[in-house]
Amino acid sequence: MRFTTLLKNPADWMQGRGPHSDIVMTSRIRLARNLRGWSFPGWSSERQRVDLMNEVRPVVAGLPEMKDGFNEEYPNLTKTKKQVLVERHLVSREHAARSTGCAILIDRRQSLAIMVNEEDHFRMQGIRAGLDLRTAYELVNRVDSELENFLPYAYDSRLGYLTACPTNVGTGMRASAMLHLPALVLTEQIKQVMNAVSKIGLAVRGLYGEGTEALGNLFQVSNQHTLGETESELISRIEGVAEHIVQAENNAREKLLHESPTMLRDQVGRAYATLRFAHILNSKEALTQLSLLRLGADLDLVTECDRGLLDALLLEIQPAHLQLAAQRELSPEERDTRRAEITRQLLKSVPEPLNVSLDSAENAPPPESDDE
Incomplete structure (x- = not known):
């Protein structure tokens, strides 16, 4: 082979x-x-x-x-x-x-x-x-x-x-x-x-x-x-x-779903926006945001998202994979640009995260006051 x-x-x-x-x-x-x-x-x-x-x-x-x-x-x-x-x-x-x-x-x-x-x-x-x-x-x-x-x-x-x-x-x-x-x-x-x-x-x-x-x-x-x-x-x-x-x-x-739903939706939404629209992505940021998007997919906050696509993307955006695909050595700046380009392209089919209300303490009515 x-x-x-x-x-x-x-x-x-x-x-x-x-x-x-x-x-x-x-x-x-x-x-x-x-x-x-x-x-x-x-x-x-x-x-x-x-x-x-x-x-x-x-x-x-x-x-x-x-x-x-x-x-x-x-x-x-x-x-x-x-x-x-x-x-x-x-x-x-x-x-x-x-x-x-x-x-x-x-x-x-x-x-x-x-x-x-x-x-x-x-x-x-x-x-x-x-x-x-x-x-x-x-x-x-x-x-x-x-x-x-x-x-x-x-x-x-x-x-x-x-x-x-x-x-x-x-x-x-x-x-x-x-x-x-x-x-x-x-x-x-x-x-x-x-x-x-x-x-x-x-x-x-x-x-x-x-x-x-x-x-x-x-x-x-x-x-x-x-x-x-x-x-x-x-x-x-x-x-x-x-x-x-x-x-x-x-x-x-x-715990995140029921106690911090807004923070969770914010993290997943920011990850989606970064990965879909950024033009410069370094390795650390890309992996962090892909991790959060994968979490959103696992929790059904991002529907119709193939987790296998995200796992494959984890590899394709690595420095050596990028350089092998380009068939030449890339500078760090070139890798960051190419990484963002590949990520934007491969995630085109992934819909936006759901913006729905989640059952949580945050959505519940405020507790009654003890003051008389």
């Missing part, structure tokens, strides 16, 4: 609808694996990384799941193309920054991605729509078992799978859920919720993982350690926390 073909085919997780998919954008399982007898990528020479890549790439490409998939080594990919893969959450930022001795293999549905020579020899990722960690795990676990039949993994009977970073030793698994939490942000409850998540040993990260900002009100929740718990236990823990966060977000949405 060519890179252009990969981009033309929307990923399964972008089109699918899983449990709680109005709030949980994606579920992801990532496995870290290394081969016995080889130095970790960070400690190996360029020649060693190239030798390992050449040995394992045909094995990975030969998996049934990778039939007609995308298979390329990094020296053949431009910086923009690698960044597009980052924006699609198919490779890590750290892996995209590398070149010689690194490769990426992706299945046709973009549900499975295998990075060669990231921090570990393999980073295998399964991604699904909604809160569906177990299906994502089944996919990546099947591939992991197939590879283990052909390749000697670095494994210790007491510690488990050996990894470059000590926090990954054990199962080598990270389970994460990407959550869209605009109501918790608007009601100023997000800090309290995320602090509670951190206190029980889970990590909260931004849109592109560790060290990144929660743009577009998107937050990743994942386990921090992999030693001492089974894969099933880790998944159950993330699922349980995600369910509680989903409930908190739903409660916050109800």
